Amino acid sequence: MSRLGQLLVGLVLFGTGLWLGLQAQLGVGPWDVLQGGLSQLLGTPFGLTSIGVSVLVLLVAVRAGIRPGIGTVLNAVLVGAVIDLLLGTPLLDGLGERPLLLRAAVTAAGITTVAVGSAVYLGAHLGPGPRDGLMVAIARHTGWSVGAARAALEGGVLLVGIALGGPVGPGTVAFALLIGPAVQLAFRVLHQSPDTTPSASAAAAR
Numbered sequence: 001m002s003r004l005g006q007l008l009v010g011l012v013l014f015g016t017g018l019w020l021g022l023q024a025q026l027g028v029g030p031w032d033v034l035q036g037g038l039s040q041l042l043g044t045p046f047g048l049t050s051i052g053v054s055v056l057v058l059l060v061a062v063r064a065g066i067r068p069g070i071g072t073v074l075n076a077v078l079v080g081a082v083i084d085l086l087l088g089t090p091l092l093d094g095l096g097e098r099p100l101l102l103r104a105a106v107t108a109a110g111i112t113t114v115a116v117g118s119a120v121y122l123g124a125h126l127g128p129g130p131r132d133g134l135m136v137a138i139a140r141h142t143g144w145s146v147g148a149a150r151a152a153l154e155g156g157v158l159l160v161g162i163a164l165g166g167p168v169g170p171g172t173v174a175f176a177l178l179i180g181p182a183v184q185l186a187f188r189v190l191h192q193s194p195d196t197t198p199s200a201s202a203a204a205a206r
Contacts, residue, residue: 010121027169037164069127
């Protein structure tokens with residue numbers, strides 16, 4: 001498989017994993033809490049809102065000196081498009097009314113799919129997602145570690161998302177705690193390696 005093909009497969013898997021989390025209705029990751037809140041506020045489709053946020057984040061990161069790759073640009077557009085495409089189908093409709101155990105299983109499947117998608121698309125070495133670029137920009141301009149910058153960024157995003165009424169819940173906690181280890185495991189199982197350039201360091205998700 002070509003690197004571009006690998007990138008596209010990874011981004012489709014990533015978007016599918018986020019869609020699974022949305023359908024389970026047990027809460028999603030911090031950025032999707034924000035995008036869900038904005039989607040309700042603006043009356044725009046979730047995926048389109050995700051694209052808008054991604055483009056805005058990308059522009060801020062570029063302004064801060066981060067050089068995007070083709071993977072960065074495609075991430076900004078394709079993940080949201082995949083989410084809206086799947087939300088437009090009847091697949092898993094009504095899942096939010098099904099037993100909690102089933103919804104928890106779908107949430108776990110979503111986290112796993114996001115992790116696999118992350119390892120596949122980052123393993124193509126064509127650029128990290130816009131949010132990782134912004135994370136690195138914050139670290140560069142504040143002198144914080146990348147981990148501290150990521151924690152501050154995602155914590156702030158989550159608080160704003162909660163204030164906007166985004167879909168927060170136990171799945172949000174599960175995503176925050178499990179996505180890092182899950183991505184590391186996916187890299188190992190799939191025999192992939194993340195880009196080692198500064199703009200991609202510590203990238204684990206969008």
